Amino acid sequence: xxxxxxxxxxxxxxxxxxxxxxxxxxxxxxxxxxxxxxxxxxxxxxxxxxxxxxxxxxxxxxxxxxxxxxxxxxxxxxxxxxxxxxxxxxxxxxxxxxxxxxxxxxxxxxxxxxxxxxxxxxxxxxxxxxxxxxxxxxxxxxxxxxxxxxxxxxxxxxxxxxxxxxxxxxxxxxxxxxxxxxxxxxxxxxxxxxxxxxxxxxxxxxxxxxxxxxxxxxxxxxxxxxxxxxxxxxxxxxxxxxxxxxxxxxxxxxxxxxxxxxxxxxxxxxxxxxxxxxxxxxxxxxxxxxxxxxxxxxxxxxxxxxxxxxxxxxxxxxxxxxxxxxxxxxxxxxx
Numbered sequence: 287x288x289x290x291x292x293x294x295x296x297x298x299x300x301x302x303x304x305x306x307x308x309x310x311x312x313x314x315x316x317x318x319x320x321x322x323x324x325x326x327x328x329x330x331x332x333x334x335x336x337x338x339x340x341x342x343x344x345x346x347x348x349x350x351x352x353x354x355x356x357x358x359x360x361x362x363x364x365x366x367x368x369x370x371x372x373x374x375x376x377x378x379x380x381x382x383x384x385x386x387x388x389x390x391x392x393x394x395x396x397x398x399x400x401x402x403x404x405x406x407x408x409x410x411x412x413x414x415x416x417x418x419x420x421x422x423x424x425x426x427x428x429x430x431x432x433x434x435x436x437x438x439x440x441x442x443x444x445x446x447x448x449x450x451x452x453x454x455x456x457x458x459x460x461x462x463x464x465x466x467x468x469x470x471x472x473x474x475x476x477x478x479x480x481x482x483x484x485x486x487x488x489x490x491x492x493x494x495x496x497x498x499x500x501x502x503x504x505x506x507x508x509x510x511x512x513x514x515x516x517x518x519x520x521x522x523x524x525x526x527x528x529x530x531x532x533x534x535x536x537x538x539x540x541x542x543x544x545x546x547x548x549x550x551x552x553x554x555x556x557x558x559x560x561x562x563x564x565x566x567x568x569x570x571x572x573x574x575x576x577x578x579x580x581x582x583x584x585x586x587x588x589x590x591x592x593x594x595x596x597x598x599x600x601x602x603x604x605x606x607x608x609x610x611x612x613x614x615x616x617x618x619x620x621x
Contacts, residue, residue, distance in 0.1 A: 293370030348392030358399030389441035427536035466548030470507035471614030548587025
């Protein structure tokens with residue numbers, strides 16, 4: 287099959303592209319290669335497969351309507367995996383317009399491209415951030431997600447609503463994936479696992495929010511990609527008997543689905559830091575501080591729906607995942 291992967295130079299996008307190519311698919315990857323974080327890291331990810339016979343890369347901004355229309359018409363994709371977005375909770379407080387451009391306008395352009403070229407399935411990245419003020423754990427897809435605590439989360443909720451409207455109006459099969467705290471080799475430099483590893487190695491102080499009393503459902507990159515690929519192969523269908531009064535917000539009478547992709551076992555932040563310290567053989571210099579704007583206390587995924595639909599089950603534990611992260615970081619930056 288021919289796939290479009292948006293955000294192909296990103297953490298999840300690059301890993302997903304590799305998995306698709308290994309399975310024999312044709313992949314067109316696009317990315318605007320912006321400088322939100324080190325462009326050299328993005329280029330290094332692409333270097334793994336940029337010469338692959340079944341891969342082509344185009345530098346493109348998904349917010350560019352004309353360029354996106356031309357791309358979809360020219361390539362006629364079978365399936366689209368839409369992972370491009372302006373990421374980061376805190377950065378959405380500093381630069382909200384970047385989120386409107388990429389996460390709202392860009393997402394609309396992807397939906398329009400899929401609609402007009404009869405793409406058979408659109409799978410797109412949502413986020414565990416949509417659960418916002420929810421305190422019931424584990425977070426389940428039938429829970430309300432109407433109270434986001436960051437603009438980033440609000441744009442991801444909007445993505446789900448926009449996708450539903452296209453599934454309903456144009457019979458476009460869409461699947462949204464709510465990712466939970468992805469980490470591992472080649473990860474984003476703005477995320478805590480990378481920041482902690484770098485600062486501990488460099489002897490810098492690490493900031494620990496809410497005095498360490500936070501919980502995250504850390505999910506290894508390989509497990510995330512496995513969930514993405516499995517979801518692509520389960521295409522939602524119409525369910526005429528579905529009713530709003532009786533159904534889950536993660537399903538519909540239209541060909542529409544939402545799933546959580548997480549490990550399903552939250553780890554205390556201090557335990558995660560302990561794992562990094564143990565792997566590095568260095569004790570971190572710590573600055574304990576209060577909860578930061580946009581943060582949530584605990585994330586914890588209920589992945590039962592995804593398991594029932596695809597058989598997805600995460601396999602990589604924290605010890606193995608942290609070991610792989612640290613090993614990659616040392617090799618990439620220190621050798």
